[in-house]
Amino acid sequence: MMENTISSIQIVEYEDKFASSIAKMWNDSKDAWGGGVKTEEHIIEKHRSSDNLHTFLAMDNNQVVGYCGLSVYKEDIDSLYIPLLNVRPDYYGKKVGKLLLLHALKAVVAKKWPRLDLYTWAGNTKAVPLYKRCGFFWEEEDSNTHLMNFIPSVLNDSLLAPYIGKVDWYKDMLRTLELKPDGRQENGFTYYDYEWANSDTNLTASFERTGRGLSRVETDDFIIKLSLKDHELLEGENHEVKCYVKNKSGKQLSVEVSSCSNERVVCDFNHIYSVEKEVTTTNAFYLQAGPEPEKGKTFPTISVNVSVNGLMTTFKLGVNPKTPITIDTKAIPNVLQEGFETTVDLELENNLSVPALIELELPNNKYLSFHNPSCRIWLEGKGKGYVSIPATVLSLGFFQEDIICRVKLENDEEKIIKKTISAGLKGAGERFFGENKNSYYIYNGTYHIRVFKADNVMKFGTNRIGELPFVMFAPMLGKPFSNELSKNKPVKTETTLEKTSIILALYFQSTLLLIRTFR
Missing domain, CATH: 2.60.40.10 (Immunoglobulins)
Known part of the structure; x- marks a missing residue:
């Protein structure tokens, strides 16, 4: 079924009958992507083993000119993911990428997922303005260019519905499209701010980077903000979270603020107010001990439910337990x-x-x-x-x-x-295994291998001063494993001594089969 026609471009779902045209698109794009020549059979085989929820194709006169996958994001919680986005080079500048991104966002909203993520390589800065214009924020990371889009959360939020319904979220969004990571810094937190304005209304919605959730809203009728004194909080101790509500409407607001405990944050409170001007609630919570949060994933969160005149949403802030x-x-x-x-x-x-x-x-x-x-x-x-x-x-x-x-x-x-x-x-001729909370180790004489648990990166070396280690990244074995092995945890580990060698075997559970990846 053809949908979303813009000029002559149409968006369709993948079917095997398009495989030949998809192969041509990839072959025409090989200067940008590299790789060998693709065939119709190759495309069909890949898609039959794909873990995509949807694969959207941009069509022009029965030719595939753009491609966008949509799958579950396996490196974090509560997000879908675009594993692959491509536009045929002769269609650059014709807004095919924009059409595919907006179509993917529409699917995420329909499925009620709160977020859409994607990665791009560091040199692909020409695509960043497009991503930002479509609602993505560039998260600052050392190793890659990771972008997050919270528009699905905004469009599915019952508290924001009366206000976002008065704007065109794409056309009325105010955004500076700078070629650098996004974020407003405050008390150790990084906030991503959406702003909309037209003749009918103004709306601001802020999302906190590590909690991946709504932290502040401002409408024509009210301001609500969740705050902590610092992003880094001591675990095993009590802390305070504040919820500020300001009434801008000129009419009384009925406001309810209630706790939302989870495995790391224990709290119990519920307040009901009639707010004429403004009110701040200060509430205690206990931060339990637990594993350190992993960079690039959702941190432990303090969550607070807030209802205004019967319309409720959840505010979140990530915390970095110390x-x-x-x-x-x-x-x-x-x-x-x-x-x-x-x-x-x-x-x-x-x-x-x-x-x-x-x-x-x-x-x-x-x-x-x-x-x-x-x-x-x-x-x-x-x-x-x-x-x-x-x-x-x-x-x-x-x-x-x-x-x-x-x-x-x-x-x-x-x-x-x-x-x-x-x-x-370590010593000459000594072979042994070690493990701590961050890594696995095997030693053989002066040499060792370290496997980092956070991303399964392997580092080989001797620790000699001035001698650089050799690094290998997690295996990428093709769909559907390419998104799994960099973040999955092994279900079993084995070590074996053989004559003059030592072997560490890590077993991972895939979605399809059990494989051994490190030896």
């Missing part, structure tokens, strides 16, 4: 043997806003005999420091122990926490 101190164990570069002297170097960071005296108690263990089982360091608020702890090597292997940390403040308050430190003690 313990009072962070300890990072530096790799030991030397080749060791029993009886050698070495040092365990620790980088400490004070996550408190006030100065603290940090006292560390180091345990007896089978790998290292510490010359002084206790040490201390004074750190300013938010400050960093290093301690180098001398030790005698008792045996080689993967050293990993819990240490007791006493955090003493100037007001005589003391916090006692437990931290884990780990390091590989």
Whole structure:
């Protein structure tokens, strides 16, 4: 069925009968995408194994001139994803990409998903204005260009419905199309702001980067804002969240503010107000301990339900949970043997806003005999420091122990926490395996391999000063695995010793079959 005709361009869903024309489109686009020659059979085979929910094609006179996939985003929660978007080069500038993006957004809205994500390569800056004009925000990341679109949340929001219904969300959106990452900074938070204006109404909706949710709205009738004192909050402690409501309508507003607990945030409150001018509610919540949030994914959130005159929405802010101190164990570069002297170097960071005296108690263990089982360091608020702890090597292997940390403040308050430190003690001919909360390790003599749990990137090296490691990214085995292995967690790990080698095998559960990926 043909839909959304703009001039001679029409959008259709993929069918095998279009495979030959799709192959021609890719072959005509190979200067931009690279790769080998595509055939009709190749396209049909790929699409039969595709995990796309939809594959949209832009057609002109029975020729495929544009392509847009739509699938579930497997690297985060609550989002759909455009894994592939292409326009045939001779149709650049004819708004085919815009038509495909808007059609994909319409499908996301219809499916009631709150967000649409996509990636583009760093050099593809010419496409960024198009993405931003269609409602995407460029999230600042070191390794890739990730864009997020919250228009589906806005269009499906019952509180915003009376106002977004008065605007054309595309034509009336006010947006500066700069070739740089987006975001307004405030108290450690990054906010993405949508603004609309026409002769009938004005509307602003702000979304917070790490919570991936609505954090502030302003309409002709009211302003509502959710706020925290800081993005970084200590876990295991109580905190406060504020909800500010300002009445601009000249009529009383009936407002209800209620808690929305989750696995990391515990809270219980419910307030009902008749607001004539403005009101701020301050509510306590407890931030439970848990795993560290992963960059590029949704962080733990504080969520608050707000209803205005019976129309309700949920406001969210992401939080970056911290313990009072962070300890990072530096790799030991030397080749060791029993009886050698070495040092365990620790980088400490004070996550408190006030100065603290940090006292560390180091345990007896089978790998290292510490010359002084206790040490201390004074750190300013938010400050960093290093301690180098001398030790005698008792045996080689993967050293990993819990240490007791006493955090003493100037007001005589003391916090006692437990931290884990780990390091590989390697030597000639020694082979062993190690694991901590961030990585898997295997060691063979002076060499080791580290697999990062966050993205399954592998780093090979020796830790020798001045020697650069070799890096391999997670395997990309073709659809549907290309979006899975960079973020999936292994369901099983195995280590094996064979003559002079050591093998680490990580098993991942795919949507289709079980495969072993690292060996």
